[in-house]
Each structure stands twice: as C-alpha cells, then as structure tokens.
Amino acid sequence: MRSFRWSRPPPTSSFPTRAELIDGKPDAVRAYLRHFWSHWSGPGYEPAESHLDHLLSVYGQPGAFAASIAWYRAGGATVAVSLAERVPDVDNRIAVPTTVPWPDHDPLFRFEWSDRIGSFFTAATLRRLHGAGHFTPLERPQDFAAAVTAAAAAGRG
Numbered sequence: 001m002r003s004f005r006w007s008r009p010p011p012t013s014s015f016p017t018r019a020e021l022i023d024g025k026p027d028a029v030r031a032y033l034r035h036f037w038s039h040w041s042g043p044g045y046e047p048a049e050s051h052l053d054h055l056l057s058v059y060g061q062p063g064a065f066a067a068s069i070a071w072y073r074a075g076g077a078t079v080a081v082s083l084a085e086r087v088p089d090v091d092n093r094i095a096v097p098t099t100v101p102w103p104d105h106d107p108l109f110r111f112e113w114s115d116r117i118g119s120f121f122t123a124a125t126l127r128r129l130h131g132a133g134h135f136t137p138l139e140r141p142q143d144f145a146a147a148v149t150a151a152a153a154a155g156r157g
Helices: 018-022 026-039 049-059 064-074 077-084 111-119 141-153
Strands: 098-103 124-129
Touching: 018 026, 018 064, 026 049, 049 064, 098 111, 098 141, 111 124, 124 141
Parallel strands: 098 124
Antiparallel strands: none
C-alpha cells in the first residue's frame, strides 16, 4: 500500500553513496528496483516477481547497478536543456504526424504537461493511457500496444 506519492519525485541519481550501498548486493538491488517500480507505476500495479527476477539478473551483478546510475548522471544536463527550451515558431514545429501515448499517473512526466504538445508538433494526436504510470508498456501492455497499432494503422508515427 502506498501512503505517499511524490508530485515531483526527487532526482534518482543524486546520492553519492548509492552505488556503494547497493551495487553487487542482489537483495538491495531488488528492494531498490521494487521501490521505484511500485512508486512510479499507476494505481494498483505491482511488478511481477518474474520481472524483478529478470531485472535482478541484469542489475544484480557487481558493477551493473553502478553503471546504470552512471547512465542517469551522464544525462544530468537534460533538465537544464529542457528548462531552457523555447516554443518554436509554427514553421519550425515537428510536422511529422505523431501519436503521443501518455500515461495519466506518471510522476515524472505528469499528464498535465501534455497540454504543450501542440506547441512543438503540428500534427500530433494525444492518446491518454488511463491507469498507467511511468512503466506503461509493462503496466498496461494491451493499452500501449493498441495505441501503437492504431497509430500504425492510421499511418502515424
């Protein structure tokens, strides 16, 4: 049961000792992954043990978890770049027909932010995925597949 949900989650890679505390320790890796997977998912979703087992087989090895954290740290300027981004002129917006499947319970990319899609795309279709969170393809595979299939059938990217 979740008693608290972040409206804006804290950075996931800002703790300098995380790798030392977790890396190469399968039980700690599983607990860490379960925490984020269950807290960043839509209501009522809990990761299947088989999915956690698979993730543990990849991230539980010594060095693997530290490498995954390093990947996020390497993208640290992404936030600064996105904050500095300005709405392009109409002639410079993305003109390729685009379908944007957007979950309504993602704490990292809140659904309310989808109101700006038209500011960057000239031919975008928003497809709201009800009940899904940050891990949409795993949480709602049928809904995600339906959104992709519908976009492909309509000739949209």
